[in-house]
Amino acid sequence: MNDAELPIETFLKAQPRTVLNRLYEKPASCLAVFRLLPMVARQIILNMLFLDGPLTVEDCLKFFQQRQTTEHEIPLERMEGLSIVKLRADKLHLNDIFRKGIVGALNGSGKEHDKVGIEFLDSYARTQWETILYFMVGSEQSTPPRNTVLFLLQRAGLMQRDMNDARHLNITSAGFQFLLQDVNSQLWALLLQYLRMAEERNMDLVEVLAFFFTVGGLEFGRAYETRGFSLTQMQTLEELSDYGLVYRTSKSAKYFFPTRLAATLTSTATSALSTLDDQEEQGYLILETNYRVYAYTSNLLRIAILNLFVTLKERLPNLVVGQLTRESVKSALNKGITANQVITYLTHHAHPQMHKNDPLLPATVSDQIRLWEREKNRVATCAGNLYTEFTSIHDYEQVRDYAKSLGVLQWESEAKRMLFVTSEGHESVREFIQRRRV
Structure with a gap:
C-alpha cells in the first residue's frame, strides 16, 4: 500500500x-x-x-x-x-x-430537479424576513412567524405582551429603533439574541456560532447537503429558514440553499436584499405645518410603519396621505415609541424637497409631538398588586429587595412599609412570602 x-x-x-x-x-x-x-x-x-x-x-x-x-x-x-x-x-x-x-x-449543486431559481430565493428570503417586520408593526396583512421567532422577539425586548390582552404582542421602543436599522444590523440583533439563548436551550454555543459563519461563507443559490450535520446544526438550520437565511424544499429535505440574505453573516456591507426602492432611500416623506403627511411610496412595510403614528386618510398609486393627530401619536407612545423616535424617523426619511427648510421639520409639529409625550407622562398607569402590613422592617426589606431583583417593583414606601408589584411579578413575590413564612 x-x-x-x-x-x-x-x-x-x-x-x-x-x-x-x-x-x-x-x-x-x-x-x-x-x-x-x-x-x-x-x-x-x-x-x-x-x-x-x-x-x-x-x-x-x-x-x-x-x-x-x-x-x-x-x-x-x-x-x-x-x-x-x-x-x-x-x-x-x-x-x-x-x-x-x-x-x-x-x-455546490445537487440533481438538476433540485435546483431553484435565483429570483425564487430572493423572493423567499424577502417574504420570510418581511413576515417578521410586518408582524412587528402590527400589519393585518401578515401571518405570525413561528413561536420560536415570537419568543426571540420578546426576549430581545423588541416586542412585549399587551397589558389588556396577553395573547397580543406590541412593538416596543427598542423594536421601533430596530426598524430604523439596516438589514445587516437587524439580522445580527436577532442572531445575537439567538446565541444568548443557545445554552438555555441545550445547544452548543460554539457550534451554533460556527454554523452561522459556515452558512455565511456558502455560495448563494447553490445546494448543500445536510449529511453529517449534528442535531444542533439541523435545529439551527431549520430555524434559520424562519429568517430567510436558507431555503429547504421541506423539513425532511437532505439539502438546503443559502439565500442572498445569508451573505450578511460574514459581510459588513448592507445586504443586497432591500425592502426599499432606490428612490425611497433618498427620502419619501413630506410633513406640512398643518400636520399633514405625504408619503411618496408604494412599499407596504413603509406604510405599515407610518401607520404606527400617523392616521392614514388616502391611498393612491405611489402616494399615501395621512395626518399626525393627538390620538395617532399617543397610540405610538402607548406602545413604547418615544417622541424623539417619531421625529427622528420623519427626519431620516424626509423628502429631498424638505431639505430646503430650516429647520427641516416644522418646529410647531416637532414641539407638539413632544408636548403630547409630556402630557402622557404626567400620569402613568400600571396594573399590579399593593403589599402592606409587613410585621417588621426586616420582612419588608427582604420582599422589596426580592421584587427589585425580579424587576417587578413599581413603587415603594419604606416609611409606610408598602410596595407595589406588577401583575406579572405578583405570583413570584407571593410565593416568596409564603416560603419565608414556612
Missing part, C-alpha cells in the same frame, strides 16, 4: 465498479474521494472535467513538465483503482458519473 494511501481508499478499491458508480451519484461522496487523492491526481481530474474527449498521457506529461513529473509519478493506478479514470490506448477517460458528481460538488 502506498504510504499516502488511507485505509478507506484501500476499502474503496476493493469494491466493484457498480458499487463505486452508485457512490459517485452523490456529489458529496465524489468530493470526499477527490480529497483522498494526491495533488497531482486532483490537478489531472480538474483539467479533464471540461474536456470534450479523453486526455492523452503525453498531454498529461506536458502539463506537468515544469514540475519534472514522470509517467511513473502520475498516480494513474490509484485513479483507476477507484474507477475514476480508465486508461485505454495511452488515453485517460474520465468516469462520466464521477465527472457529473464532482462538478455538482464543486458547484
Whole structure:
C-alpha cells in the first residue's frame, strides 16, 4: 500500500465498479474521494472535467513538465483503482458519473430537479424576513412567524405582551429603533439574541456560532447537503429558514440553499436584499405645518410603519396621505415609541424637497409631538398588586429587595412599609412570602 494511501481508499478499491458508480451519484461522496487523492491526481481530474474527449498521457506529461513529473509519478493506478479514470490506448477517460458528481460538488449543486431559481430565493428570503417586520408593526396583512421567532422577539425586548390582552404582542421602543436599522444590523440583533439563548436551550454555543459563519461563507443559490450535520446544526438550520437565511424544499429535505440574505453573516456591507426602492432611500416623506403627511411610496412595510403614528386618510398609486393627530401619536407612545423616535424617523426619511427648510421639520409639529409625550407622562398607569402590613422592617426589606431583583417593583414606601408589584411579578413575590413564612 502506498504510504499516502488511507485505509478507506484501500476499502474503496476493493469494491466493484457498480458499487463505486452508485457512490459517485452523490456529489458529496465524489468530493470526499477527490480529497483522498494526491495533488497531482486532483490537478489531472480538474483539467479533464471540461474536456470534450479523453486526455492523452503525453498531454498529461506536458502539463506537468515544469514540475519534472514522470509517467511513473502520475498516480494513474490509484485513479483507476477507484474507477475514476480508465486508461485505454495511452488515453485517460474520465468516469462520466464521477465527472457529473464532482462538478455538482464543486458547484455546490445537487440533481438538476433540485435546483431553484435565483429570483425564487430572493423572493423567499424577502417574504420570510418581511413576515417578521410586518408582524412587528402590527400589519393585518401578515401571518405570525413561528413561536420560536415570537419568543426571540420578546426576549430581545423588541416586542412585549399587551397589558389588556396577553395573547397580543406590541412593538416596543427598542423594536421601533430596530426598524430604523439596516438589514445587516437587524439580522445580527436577532442572531445575537439567538446565541444568548443557545445554552438555555441545550445547544452548543460554539457550534451554533460556527454554523452561522459556515452558512455565511456558502455560495448563494447553490445546494448543500445536510449529511453529517449534528442535531444542533439541523435545529439551527431549520430555524434559520424562519429568517430567510436558507431555503429547504421541506423539513425532511437532505439539502438546503443559502439565500442572498445569508451573505450578511460574514459581510459588513448592507445586504443586497432591500425592502426599499432606490428612490425611497433618498427620502419619501413630506410633513406640512398643518400636520399633514405625504408619503411618496408604494412599499407596504413603509406604510405599515407610518401607520404606527400617523392616521392614514388616502391611498393612491405611489402616494399615501395621512395626518399626525393627538390620538395617532399617543397610540405610538402607548406602545413604547418615544417622541424623539417619531421625529427622528420623519427626519431620516424626509423628502429631498424638505431639505430646503430650516429647520427641516416644522418646529410647531416637532414641539407638539413632544408636548403630547409630556402630557402622557404626567400620569402613568400600571396594573399590579399593593403589599402592606409587613410585621417588621426586616420582612419588608427582604420582599422589596426580592421584587427589585425580579424587576417587578413599581413603587415603594419604606416609611409606610408598602410596595407595589406588577401583575406579572405578583405570583413570584407571593410565593416568596409564603416560603419565608414556612
